[in-house]
Amino acid sequence: MNRLIILLVVCSSVQAACQHNKPEQQVSRPGLAAASGETTFPIPDVINPLKKTDLEWKAVLDEQSFYVLRQQGTERAFTGAYFNNHDKGLYLCKACGLPLFNSSDKFDSGTGWPSFTKAVDAKVITENKDHSHDMVRIEVVCTRCNGHLGHVFDDGPRPTGLRYCINSASLEFVKNGSIR
Numbered sequence: 001m002n003r004l005i006i007l008l009v010v011c012s013s014v015q016a017a018c019q020h021n022k023p024e025q026q027v028s029r030p031g032l033a034a035a036s037g038e039t040t041f042p043i044p045d046v047i048n049p050l051k052k053t054d055l056e057w058k059a060v061l062d063e064q065s066f067y068v069l070r071q072q073g074t075e076r077a078f079t080g081a082y083f084n085n086h087d088k089g090l091y092l093c094k095a096c097g098l099p100l101f102n103s104s105d106k107f108d109s110g111t112g113w114p115s116f117t118k119a120v121d122a123k124v125i126t127e128n129k130d131h132s133h134d135m136v137r138i139e140v141v142c143t144r145c146n147g148h149l150g151h152v153f154d155d156g157p158r159p160t161g162l163r164y165c166i167n168s169a170s171l172e173f174v175k176n177g178s179i180r
Helices: 002-020 054-060 063-071
Strands: 039-041 089-093 099-102 125-130 137-142 148-153 163-166 171-175 177-179
Touching (some): 171 177
Antiparallel strands (some): 089 171, 125 137, 148 163
């Protein structure tokens, strides 16, 4: 009887460990191949929060991305991989893979950071008041992993008038990627 109880406890522990490491929690998830040769990424109806410890984040993010996404840092202007990227595709959260911005909504703001007029869907980003550096700004974070992306300003082009000023270190670009 004791062996049966021990076996059940071990099986439950293994099952719980497997559930804890579901594929949806991977940093980079491959998209789905579309007939047109594009890679498509779904936007979930409900975005469940993804929580990890700093140690877990450090295991999957490079030093600069960890600094930006987890410590609300900012990369230096004109140094990021995507500020001058003109390829067609989709920008994902580098921490959790959630689709965030389309290249069709990217514009050259002259600031040295990738700038977008809007997110792919309002639910993929969360906006928070930021009172750091003796100013009031609106911080933009990924809704799924709460990773710091950058800030949004009201000096962008039409039609939205918004400028989502985003750190390249918080993004992963998928050439020819799209949402479905």
